[in-house]
Amino acid sequence: MEDKKYLLQTCKHCGNKGLLKIVADYKQHFKEMDGTDVIFTADTCWVLLECPVCKGISLYKSYTDDTMVTPYGYESDVSMEYPGNKYDYKHVPESILKSYQAAVKTSKVDLNVCLIAIRAVLEKICKERGSKKKNLEAMLKEMVNKNILPETLDQCSFLIRKLGNSGAHGDDIGMSQSDVLELIDFIETILYYIYELPIKIANVNDKYNLKLENKAEKTLECE
Numbered sequence: 001m002e003d004k005k006y007l008l009q010t011c012k013h014c015g016n017k018g019l020l021k022i023v024a025d026y027k028q029h030f031k032e033m034d035g036t037d038v039i040f041t042a043d044t045c046w047v048l049l050e051c052p053v054c055k056g057i058s059l060y061k062s063y064t065d066d067t068m069v070t071p072y073g074y075e076s077d078v079s080m081e082y083p084g085n086k087y088d089y090k091h092v093p094e095s096i097l098k099s100y101q102a103a104v105k106t107s108k109v110d111l112n113v114c115l116i117a118i119r120a121v122l123e124k125i126c127k128e129r130g131s132k133k134k135n136l137e138a139m140l141k142e143m144v145n146k147n148i149l150p151e152t153l154d155q156c157s158f159l160i161r162k163l164g165n166s167g168a169h170g171d172d173i174g175m176s177q178s179d180v181l182e183l184i185d186f187i188e189t190i191l192y193y194i195y196e197l198p199i200k201i202a203n204v205n206d207k208y209n210l211k212l213e214n215k216a217e218k219t220l221e222c223e
């Protein structure tokens with residue numbers, strides 16, 4: 001790690017994928033002894049990275065221990081510890097995921113554009129779940145009525161919709177970046193609730209051989 005000055009990573013602050021500058025690093029070495037014999041070793045490398053685009057700081061972690069040896073050498077578990085994603089999106093449809101990522105990207109650039117982008121994510125979710133309604137308000141109402149969205153999340157959605165409209169009209173609504181990040185947080189929760197949570201629950205049930213009565217995804221019935 002010492003001889004490298006840059007690491008190829010995606011900056012989660014702005015979405016830039018490129019060479020992030022290594023500004024500091026620290027290696028933790030762990031050794032388990034049995035008398036005078038070393039019976040287990042593990043290394044954790046912490047690397048502080050600076051994005052050349054947004055100057056955001058990220059913390060990258062790489063972990064290796066004796067159990068991770070392969071015929072090609074040691075494997076390591078790498079992860080971006082900060083800023084972390086609260087959720088891991090594996091089942092969110094690609095076009096929705098891309099819109100969400102675009103919204104996150106714009107949050108550092110233009111708040112109004114970001115609000116429009118967040119609103120677009122919400123619309124895509126409703127359409128993907130089968131809503132044929134003409135406007136977002138009607139779509140959301142339908143999603144809540146059919147229990148695809150719980151009422152608590154509908155309240156978040158209301159906020160997103162309202163603010164997204166302001167963004168589209170270019171009104172100065174005096175929103176700070178942290179307000180916008182809060183809205184992104186709501187969207188993340190909605191994505192998790194609709195696409196990830198049902199699969200996680202199904203997986204746990206499968207593990208214990210419990211049969212779910214209805215494994216079908218919740219979508220709106222076409223009228």
Ligand SMILES: [Zn+2]
Nearest residue numbers: 011014051054
């Ligand atoms: Zn960046």
